[in-house]
Amino acid sequence: MLRVEVSKQLGNFSIDVAFASEGRVTGLFGASGAGKTSLVGMIAGLQKPDRGMISVDGDTLDDTAHNLHVAVHRRRIGYVFQDARLFPHLDVRRNLDYGRRMNRLTPDPAQETRLNEMLNIGHLLDRRPGQLSGGERQRVALGRALLARPRLLLLDEPLGSLDGSRKAEILPYLMRLRDEAGVPMVYVSHDPDELRQLASQIVMLKRGRVAAFGGIDILPA
Numbered sequence: 299m300l301r302v303e304v305s306k307q308l309g310n311f312s313i314d315v316a317f318a319s320e321g322r323v324t325g326l327f328g329a330s331g332a333g334k335t336s337l338v339g340m341i342a343g344l345q346k347p348d349r350g351m352i353s354v355d356g357d358t359l360d361d362t363a364h365n366l367h368v369a370v371h372r373r374r375i376g377y378v379f380q381d382a383r384l385f386p387h388l389d390v391r392r393n394l395d396y397g398r399r400m401n402r403l404t405p406d407p408a409q410e411t412r413l414n415e416m417l418n419i420g421h422l423l424d425r426r427p428g429q430l431s432g433g434e435r436q437r438v439a440l441g442r443a444l445l446a447r448p449r450l451l452l453l454d455e456p457l458g459s460l461d462g463s464r465k466a467e468i469l470p471y472l473m474r475l476r477d478e479a480g481v482p483m484v485y486v487s488h489d490p491d492e493l494r495q496l497a498s499q500i501v502m503l504k505r506g507r508v509a510a511f512g513g514i515d516i517l518p519a
């Protein structure tokens with residue numbers, strides 16, 4: 299269960315949001331500028347709320363009333379951005395291993411093999427990011443985030459930089475992760491079709507507020 303009750307002022311823009319989601323994939327839907335990335339940044343711990351609390355599965359990550367703010371690297375929350383942000387000088391194998399090493403986790407070869415298969419990246423391990431397509435880069439970014447064993451995965455428009463056919467190529471991998479990886483996700487998108495295929499619950503954001511919360515039936519046609 300993800301619980302978010304936060305408010306924050308960002309220049310002229312304010313966020314004031316409360317929701318609790320039990321869905322395997324919580325879709326954050328809203329137009330450009332609705333506050334999706336700012337909200338995800340708070341869940342990740344990159345930004346502190348001015349007021350409020352955030353908890354995942356009963357563990358409080360932020361609670362301004364008690365001056366509690368768990369640091370980004372201690373939250374065990376994975377983050378995949380629109381652009382994969384792989385390290386260009388490291389091959390795929392070392393990119394994949396990065397999150398695990400940073401979190402000082404012991405290697406888990408069975409999980410590595412499983413994810414390589416799930417994401418179909420096993421044949422790319424010796425390549426550098428510059429030798430990958432956009433879709434392949436995103437698959438590696440997903441693998442890297444999951445190998446750090448997060449309790450929650452934040453996906454901020456992970457298909458946003460891909461064209462239509464590449465999107466269609468990656469969607470099945472995301473569905474597979476949703477069904478098999480066992481990690482709850484927050485999936486940011488302004489594309490209702492994408493969310494209809496992936497999300498179980500929808501938080502609809504408008505100008506920094508929750509305009510609607512419910513199942514995928516609240517998405518516009």
Ligand SMILES: Nc1ncnc2c1ncn2[C@@H]1O[C@H](COP(=O)(O)OP(=O)(O)OP(=O)(O)O)[C@@H](O)[C@H]1O
Pocket residue numbers: 308309310311328329330331332333334335336337488
């Ligand atoms: N540090 C900041 N200072 C001032 N305004 C900010 C700051 N960060 C974000 N904003 C403003 O907050 C609003 C919401 O931005 P945000 O990036 O969260 O929206 P979004 O829904 O993710 O949009 P997009 O889909 O275009 O990425 C925007 O109007 C943005 O200009």
